[in-house]
Amino acid sequence: MGRPPCCDKGVKKGPWTPEEDIILVSYIQDHGPGNWKAVPTNTGLSRCSKSCRLRWTNYLRPGIKRGNFTEQEEKMIIHLQALLGNRWAAIAAYLPQRTDNDIKNYWNTYLKKKLNKLEASGSEGSLGHVGVSVSQSMSRGQWERRLQTDIHMAKKALSEALSPKKTSSTFLAELNSNRSNDNSTGSFYNSTKPTPSISYASSADNIARLLKGWMKSTPKRAATQNSIINLACAGADTASSEGTTKGSSTSVELSETFESLFGYESLESSNSEFSPSLSPEGTLFQDESKPDITGIDVPFSLLEKWLLDDSGCQEKLSF
DNA sequence: AAACCCGTCAACCGCTCTACT
DNA sequence: AAGTAGAGCGGTTGACGGGTT
Numbered sequence: 001m002g003r004p005p006c007c008d009k010g011v012k013k014g015p016w017t018p019e020e021d022i023i024l025v026s027y028i029q030d031h032g033p034g035n036w037k038a039v040p041t042n043t044g045l046s047r048c049s050k051s052c053r054l055r056w057t058n059y060l061r062p063g064i065k066r067g068n069f070t071e072q073e074e075k076m077i078i079h080l081q082a083l084l085g086n087r088w089a090a091i092a093a094y095l096p097q098r099t100d101n102d103i104k105n106y107w108n109t110y111l112k113k114k115l116n117k118l119e120a121s122g123s124e125g126s127l128g129h130v131g132v133s134v135s136q137s138m139s140r141g142q143w144e145r146r147l148q149t150d151i152h153m154a155k156k157a158l159s160e161a162l163s164p165k166k167t168s169s170t171f172l173a174e175l176n177s178n179r180s181n182d183n184s185t186g187s188f189y190n191s192t193k194p195t196p197s198i199s200y201a202s203s204a205d206n207i208a209r210l211l212k213g214w215m216k217s218t219p220k221r222a223a224t225q226n227s228i229i230n231l232a233c234a235g236a237d238t239a240s241s242e243g244t245t246k247g248s249s250t251s252v253e254l255s256e257t258f259e260s261l262f263g264y265e266s267l268e269s270s271n272s273e274f275s276p277s278l279s280p281e282g283t284l285f286q287d288e289s290k291p292d293i294t295g296i297d298v299p300f301s302l303l304e305k306w307l308l309d310d311s312g313c314q315e316k317l318s319f
Numbered sequence: 320a321a322a323c324c325c326g327t328c329a330a331c332c333g334c335t336c337t338a339c340t
Numbered sequence: 341a342a343g344t345a346g347a348g349c350g351g352t353t354g355a356c357g358g359g360t361t
Contacts, residue, residue, distance in 0.1 A: 015329070015355080037346065053347075054330070089349060104350070105328055 012046045016055050020045055024052055025060055033061075058099045065097035069106055077103055078111060 016024075027043045033056060036049040045052065058064075069077070073095060080091040088100035088107075095103065 109327055
């Protein structure tokens with residue numbers, strides 16, 4: 001019974017190594033994401049295509065916010081889960097910097113329990129006005145209006161998605177011109193379309209971040225770091241070449257090398273403030289898999305407000 | 320110090336959907 | 341219209357780290 005495995009038996013499983021990440025990112029830099037079937041053969045990675053796609057979309061793709069969820073995000077997730085159910089991809093579409101996997105994990109490991117506790121205690125805690133209680137506490141009229149709003153927004157997003165889009169080459173051309181003045185100050189949630197200012201190379205930021213953690217947590221692996229750096233130098237061709245490698249670097253030195261190599265520091269410094277305003281970055285990649293909700297008529301901030309505030313926005317959002 | 324428990328999260332599995340022929 | 345392959349999605353697993361006993 002059951003279908004045959006999607007991949008050959010020879011494929012590697014388990015955690016991805018930095019080397020593999022760099023190879024994957026390097027390939028995607030050159031060819032763009034998509035055609036995942038071809039990725040393992042073209043890169044020589046002994047990973048199945050699915051695994052490559054997953055690794056990219058859930059971890060390496062630029063613009064992904066990692067780490068703690070903010071209270072706002074938490075409320076949005078609770079609200080959206082109540083509205084949409086366990087449709088994590090749909091929920092993730094409203095949180096452009098989070099992956100569906102991340103949201104799913106957060107829900108299963110934390111939010112569900114938190115809400116269960118609240119429900120069990122019958123208290124109206126800090127989350128009492130949102131979440132599980134939404135469908136129970138709101139009037140039917142409110143619920144239906146929300147549903148209509150959701151459908152309306154979905155339609156808008158669909159028509160948006162069907163409208164002509166920029167080609168990737170246009171994107172890349174813009175990227176190069178924008179990358180120099182990348183100190184984005186505009187809000188990601190602006191109602192105007194964000195200017196694309198990302199390159200595939202930006203996934204090097206993600207790699208660098210991951211490598212930094214990897215090197216810190218496992219200094220004993222330093223033996224393999226030289227090869228990583230070599231790969232990085234070869235692969236991340238948009239990165240600065242200033243960070244030349246040293247034969248006997250300590251892990252700290254190496255991570256510094258990566259920082260300069262990938263421009264990691266700038267990302268790190270702003271990472272704790274990885275607010276929506278941080279990144280028009282990532283929009284290119286969000287276009288790959290997520291509906292473009294930034295371009296719809298309803299400004300995202302309004303949507304956010306709607307999600308976070310039960311009583312608010314009903315007037316503004318009724319159509 | 321060792322054993323155990325628990326929470327987190329990256330990754331896998333298998334199913335469904337969609338596009339293509 | 342039917343078959344097929346690739347992509348996407350949600351559920352689940354397992355490794356790992358931290359806390360507790």
